Amino acid sequence: MTSHFINRKKASDHMTNKMAEQDVAAQGYLKSTLYIGLAIFVGYFCLKKHINRFRLRLFAWVLAKFGCKSNKLFGEHKKKLFHSMKELRATIGPLNVLEIGVGGGANFKFYPPQTKVTCLDPNPYFESYTESNAADTRGVEMTGFIQAYAEKMDGVRDCSFDVVVSTLVLCSVKDQNRVLEEVKRVLKHNGKFYFLDHVCAPKQSIIYFFQCLMSPLWRVIGDGCELTRDTGSTVKAAGFKLLDMRTFTAQTKMFLIRPCCMGIATKE
Numbered sequence: 345m346t347s348h349f350i351n352r353k354k355a356s357d358h359m360t361n362k363m364a365e366q367d368v369a370a371q372g373y374l375k376s377t378l379y380i381g382l383a384i385f386v387g388y389f390c391l392k393k394h395i396n397r398f399r400l401r402l403f404a405w406v407l408a409k410f411g412c413k414s415n416k417l418f419g420e421h422k423k424k425l426f427h428s429m430k431e432l433r434a435t436i437g438p439l440n441v442l443e444i445g446v447g448g449g450a451n452f453k454f455y456p457p458q459t460k461v462t463c464l465d466p467n468p469y470f471e472s473y474t475e476s477n478a479a480d481t482r483g484v485e486m487t488g489f490i491q492a493y494a495e496k497m498d499g500v501r502d503c504s505f506d507v508v509v510s511t512l513v514l515c516s517v518k519d520q521n522r523v524l525e526e527v528k529r530v531l532k533h534n535g536k537f538y539f540l541d542h543v544c545a546p547k548q549s550i551i552y553f554f555q556c557l558m559s560p561l562w563r564v565i566g567d568g569c570e571l572t573r574d575t576g577s578t579v580k581a582a583g584f585k586l587l588d589m590r591t592f593t594a595q596t597k598m599f600l601i602r603p604c605c606m607g608i609a610t611k612e
């Protein structure tokens with residue numbers, strides 16, 4: 345009877361010790377999780393600027409290096425879109441072009457001879473890529489690089505450009521209406537706005553369902569790129585004098601960006 349009592353006491357002591365050990369381990373685990381979380385939190389805020397710079401630099405490098413890929417996807421359509429620039433050049437002489445969201449300068453090769461292009465992009469790391477791309481493209485002279493958002497082109501004078509170009513940019517800007525207001529402001533009378541972008545699929549389609557589903561992830565990996573914008577309708581409503589626009593389907597496995605539109609809008 346006594347030995348049974350002793351055994352039970354031993355077992356109970358053993359359990360108490362084990363629980364105490366587990367308590368200490370849990371506290372240690374909680375503390376180290378807290379410290380690591382705090383370190384990540386503080387580290388993120390201290391390094392936020394550097395992380396953002398690195399992200400922009402990486403995005404610029406990737407886009408400049410593989411931008412030709414987007415020309416692989418959209419090159420034929422860009423060629424058709426920019427074709428009329430040659431006629432415009434023949435009519436009004438060498439063109440003064442402002443390209444918004446210029447990236448690495450993937451469009452330079454479509455411009456007619458003697459085009460002067462001013463580049464605008466919020467990402468400053470594109471400047472060197474556009475410079476070397478312009479230097480490698482016969483007939484294109486780069487006249488400057490403005491680091492700015494197209495929503496607020498303070499550094500650009502009113503009525504100063506024959507042409508404004510935007511390809512695969514209206515999907516990423518924060519406010520399309522403000523960009524279009526700015527485009528109209530900086531264009532000369534009868535100036536042309538050349539645009540091309542991927543847009544939302546028809547609302548009842550399966551592609552639209554997946555565009556909505558994938559939007560949050562796409563926004564992160566695409567540096568703010570939106571899949572569900574009805575850009576054609578927004579340009580239509582922006583108050584240009586003329587609009588020559590058409591939709592097309594990009595031949596890509598990436599079905600989310602297949603529905604596209606492109607066109608030329610003329611300022612009053």
Ligand SMILES: C[S@@+](CC[C@H](N)C(=O)[O-])C[C@H]1O[C@@H](n2cnc3c(N)ncnc32)[C@H](O)[C@@H]1O
Pocket residue numbers: 407411414444445446447448449450451464465466467470492493494495510511512513516517518
């Ligand atoms: C997908 S890239 C397109 C680059 C180039 N236009 C092309 O066709 O290959 C989008 C570009 O838009 C720029 N961008 C993003 N938001 C912008 C804004 N609010 N104003 C002007 N450019 C912007 C990005 O920095 C990037 O260079």
